[in-house]
Amino acid sequence: MVTIYDIAEKANVSAMTVSRVINNTGKISDKTRAKVRKVMEELHYVPNHTARSLVLQQTHILFLLITDITNPFYTTLARGAEDAAKKSGYRLLFGNSDESLEKEADYMSTILSSRVDGVLIAPAGDPSLPHLKSLQQHKVPFVLLDREVPGIECDIVLGDSKEGARGLVEYLLKQGHRRIAMINGSSSISSARLRLQGYQEALKLNDIGYEETLVLETSFGPLNDLIEIEQWLDQMEPAPTAIIAGNNMLAVEVIRLLRKRGLRIPEDRSIVCIDDFGPYSQMDPFMTVAAQQAYQFGYLGMQMLIERIKERESPQPWKKIVLPAELIIRRSVLPLKQNR
Template sequence: MRANSADVTIKDVASLAGVSPMTVSRVINESDRVSPETQRRVEKAISKLGYIPSRLARGLSAHRTGTLAVIVPDVANPFFTMVVRAAEEVARRSAYRVILCDTRADLAVERDVIEELIAHRVEGIAIAPVSDRSKPHLARLARFGVPFVLIDRTVAGIDCDAVVGDSVGGAQRLVEHLIVLGHRRIGLIVEKDEVSSARERRQGYESALRAAGLPLDPALVAETTPDPDGGFEAMGRLLATEVRPSAVFAVNNLVALGAIEAVRTAGFEVPD
C-alpha cells in the first residue's frame, strides 16, 4: 500500500485489478454493467491500495454531488449553532454532507460564499441572509437554479420557502411580561431595521407598549450590532439617559450577555 492513500488514483486501481479505469468507475458508481468476478477484483484492489473515490467526481458524473450548504451570519451565536447541528444531523440521515459557511454578517463574504457554492454545484442551501441587502445574492441562486430556503429571516421580493419563528409574538409576550412585573420604562437593544427579525421584534416591543398605554420613547431604543460588544455599548447608552430604564429587552442572547456585563460594570446587578 502507498504511504498516502490520497495519492492513489483510479488508474492505480485499474492496473492492479487488470481492468480499465472506466470499469473501476462503473464499480464505484454501482453500475450493473460489470460482472460479479470483475467487481470483486476491483473491490479487492480498492481495499488493498486504500483508494478513496472522489465524492465530487462521482457526483458530477451522476449530475449530483450529495452536498448541501448551510449559510449563517454568525456561527458563534448559539441559535445558529443549533440550527447548523440539526441541519447536519437531518442531512446525514439522507446520505447528504453539509458545507458550513459563516458570513460574519458581511455582505461581501456572503456574495463570495454563494459564488463558491454555485461553482461546487451544491444541491441545496439553507441560508440566514445578512439583511434585506442580500436580495441580489439570493436572486443569483434562483437564476442558477440552486434550491434554497431562508432561515430565521425573510427578504422582500424573494419568493421561496422560509423557516422562521414568531418574532413579533415572542417579543410582544416578553415585553408584556415585563409590564406585568411593574416595569414602565422598558428599553430595547436591537440591530438595524434592514434585518427582518429585528424589525419584527421591534414591532412586538412597540405593540406591547401601545397595548398597555405606555409611550414609545425613542431614547429607550438603542440600535447596535447583534453581538456582546454591541450589547455592552448599547446598554451603556441606555444607562446614560436622564431617566434609566428599569428593564431592557435585548434582540438576542449575545446582545443580552454584553448588556448584562455593562450593567455590572456600572455597579448594578441583574435583576436589581
C-alpha cells in the same frame, strides 16, 4: 491507482455492475453487491467523487451560511443542519458572514464556483436580495433561515419573533415593570422588525405609550464599538426598570455594561432576551428568555433543502415553517410593586 475494471476482474463481474454498486443504482443481488464491496475493500478502492459529480451533475455537497458563529443559536442551528445532511448522505461546507454584506458576497462567489448542490442561508438582511437573485439565476436551490428578504420567494424556516418579544414584554408587565427599554438589531433585518413590533404591541395592549428614546437599534452581530450602547444606557431618563434584548449576544453586552456601572441584575435592573444560550444556560440558569428552537431551524431547513434538490425537475410550491418560541422564566427579572 485501482480502477473499477480492476475490481470487476477480481470480482468476476462487469464494470457496469461495479459502477452500480458504487453509485447505489440498478437491481443487483445482495450477494453480488457484498462480493463487489469486499473486493473494493481488499484493493483499497477510493471512488472518484469529482468524476462522479460531473456525470450525475451533483456533488452531494451543501453549504451552510450563517451570520454569527459566536452566537450559541447559530452553533446549535449548525448542528441540526449537519445531522440532517449526514443522514441523507450529504457533506456540509460552512461559512460565517458576521452580518457583513461584503463577506456574504465573497461566500456567494465561493458557492457558485464550488458547484454545491444547494445552500442553507441566514441572510445578512434585506440588502442580501441581489445575492439570493444570483443563486436563482444560476439555478442553485436554497432555503432561508430566521430571516425573510422582501422580493424573494423561496422555502424558509422562521421563528415567531413577534410573539416571542411580545411574550417577554407581557411577562415584564405582569411583574410590575412599566418603563421597559429595548435594544434590538438593524431594521434592515426582518426578525428585528418583528421583535420591535411585538414590543410595541404589548405596550399598546397595556395602555403604555411607546417612547423612541427607550429603543436602540444596533447590530445583532459582533459588537466592536460599544460607545453607542453606553451612551444609550446613560441618557435614558428616568432609567428603565427592565430591558429586553433582541438576541442573546446583545443581552450579554448590556449586562456587562450595567455591571461596569455597579448595577446588579436583577436587583437594580431586570433583563430578558430572545434566544437562549445553548449548553451554557444549563451551567447557570439565570436569564429569562424566549427560547427559539435552534436545532429544529437547522434540521428542518436542511430537510427542506434536500427535498427541493430532489424535486428540481418537478418543483412544488414554496414552503414556510414558523417555529414558536418558548418563554423560559429564570432569575433575571425582579418583581416590582404595581405602584412603583
